[in-house]
Amino acid sequence: MASTPKPAPAKGEQAAAPQGKPDRLDARMLETLVGYNARRAWLIVSAFFAERMAPYGLKQIDFSVLSLLAHNPGATSRQLCNALDILPPNLVSLVATLDSRGLIERRPHPHDGRAVGLHLTAAGEALIREAEQTVIQLEADASAKLTARERETLIRLLQKIYL
Amino acid sequence: MASTPKPAPAKGEQAAAPQGKPDRLDARMLETLVGYNARRAWLIVSAFFAERMAPYGLKQIDFSVLSLLAHNPGATSRQLCNALDILPPNLVSLVATLDSRGLIERRPHPHDGRAVGLHLTAAGEALIREAEQTVIQLEADASAKLTARERETLIRLLQKIYL
DNA sequence: TATTGTTATACTCTATAACTATA
DNA sequence: TATAGTTATAGAGTATAACAATA
Numbered sequence: 001m002a003s004t005p006k007p008a009p010a011k012g013e014q015a016a017a018p019q020g021k022p023d024r025l026d027a028r029m030l031e032t033l034v035g036y037n038a039r040r041a042w043l044i045v046s047a048f049f050a051e052r053m054a055p056y057g058l059k060q061i062d063f064s065v066l067s068l069l070a071h072n073p074g075a076t077s078r079q080l081c082n083a084l085d086i087l088p089p090n091l092v093s094l095v096a097t098l099d100s101r102g103l104i105e106r107r108p109h110p111h112d113g114r115a116v117g118l119h120l121t122a123a124g125e126a127l128i129r130e131a132e133q134t135v136i137q138l139e140a141d142a143s144a145k146l147t148a149r150e151r152e153t154l155i156r157l158l159q160k161i162y163l
Numbered sequence: 164m165a166s167t168p169k170p171a172p173a174k175g176e177q178a179a180a181p182q183g184k185p186d187r188l189d190a191r192m193l194e195t196l197v198g199y200n201a202r203r204a205w206l207i208v209s210a211f212f213a214e215r216m217a218p219y220g221l222k223q224i225d226f227s228v229l230s231l232l233a234h235n236p237g238a239t240s241r242q243l244c245n246a247l248d249i250l251p252p253n254l255v256s257l258v259a260t261l262d263s264r265g266l267i268e269r270r271p272h273p274h275d276g277r278a279v280g281l282h283l284t285a286a287g288e289a290l291i292r293e294a295e296q297t298v299i300q301l302e303a304d305a306s307a308k309l310t311a312r313e314r315e316t317l318i319r320l321l322q323k324i325y326l
Numbered sequence: 327t328a329t330t331g332t333t334a335t336a337c338t339c340t341a342t343a344a345c346t347a348t349a
Numbered sequence: 350t351a352t353a354g355t356t357a358t359a360g361a362g363t364a365t366a367a368c369a370a371t372a
Contacts, residue, residue, distance in 0.1 A: 024245075024246070025231055025234075025235045025238055025242050025243070025245075025246040026231075026234045026235055027231065027234075027246055028234070029230050029233075029234060029295065030227060030230060030231070031318070031322065032318070033298065033302055033318075034204070034208055034302055034305065034306050034314065034317060034318060034321075035205060035208035035209060035212060035223070035302065035305070036227070037317075037318050037321035037322060037325075038201045038202075038204050038205040038208065038321060039201075039205050040248075040321070040324075040325040041197070041201050041321040041322075041324040041325045042198060042201040042202050042205055043248065043325065044324050044325045045197055045198035045201065045324070046198060049198060060198070064193060064199070067192050067193060068188055068189075068190060068193070070192075071188075071189045071190075071191070071192060072188045072189055075188055079188050080188070082187075082188075083187070083188045083190055085203070085206065132192065135196065139196055139197055139198065142197065142198070142324065143197050143323075143324055145323045145324065146320060146323055146324070150320055150323070151197065153316065153320065154197060154200075154317065154320040154321070155194070155195070155196075155197060155200050157309060157313055157316065157317040157320075158197075158200040158201060158203070158204040158317070159194065159200060159204075160306075160308045160309055160313070161203075161204040161207055161208070161305065161306055161308065161309070162200075162203040162204045162206065162207045
């Protein structure tokens, strides 16, 4: 995922010879864009996530589903789709896998015969409890260059865009 | 892409009946995560981008390549890959398409016989000039709930994570 | 030997259409 | 008729291995 250690700019102001093949391209235009920056930052956090969550066998979407179920027992597939902005067909195999792993179970919905209530099993509860702690730590590490105050501000501003 | 207008919380403290199938699930845990929020915000901007840039026939990656070439004439595929964190095999067909559309052209690299210098054509220059203005506007619209000051802060904090 | 650009390929992610069973 | 869940499938996006030409 390229850490780009940044080999010290060194050049004071000079734009450098255009054909001179500088190691690092001028990306200043892209760096003024919220979309570009949000994606680049997300990619970094994702790399931390993939590495630290591999032991649990959880990808980001699995974690989100499990965490949502931990705080919303009995939620339906439809509700998960709405909450996570994913399409119903893409949730099917995901839920089936979590079920076959014994992390969740499907129970008939109390009020709607079409729907299925999703619940964490004891194993699912134990796993997500550990996983959430790991995610909290990985997030702290991925955003270590931010103060707690800055991190709160960052999240608040991101939410002003999508919430 | 779900606008989720937020129907006003209203409930003071109560956790609500777990099985009661609330329209909106409790996602407060996920909403404390930088990764989750960055992705959700990026998704919103992406939707604006896809809609407004469709007339130009440019996806985000195409725009990034063209914009980078506008400010770094003669850049190589390898440099674009490094700058955008994409893999060389995935850039090949992309560059080939931009070439066949007459937006860029490949010239032999002055100092390295293996490399190819990528340059915008006049048509490519004209297109990216317009496209950049459209992106600037779409970004402003997508982040309309932020003040100019907040938008700067957001970008600065995102860059502290990945730069 | 290392690097640039490339082909082929595979795996994941995301999207659409259509079906079933309930409501 | 509308909705929940599902199937099948198609299309992006992303990844690895291996090769030819050049350094």
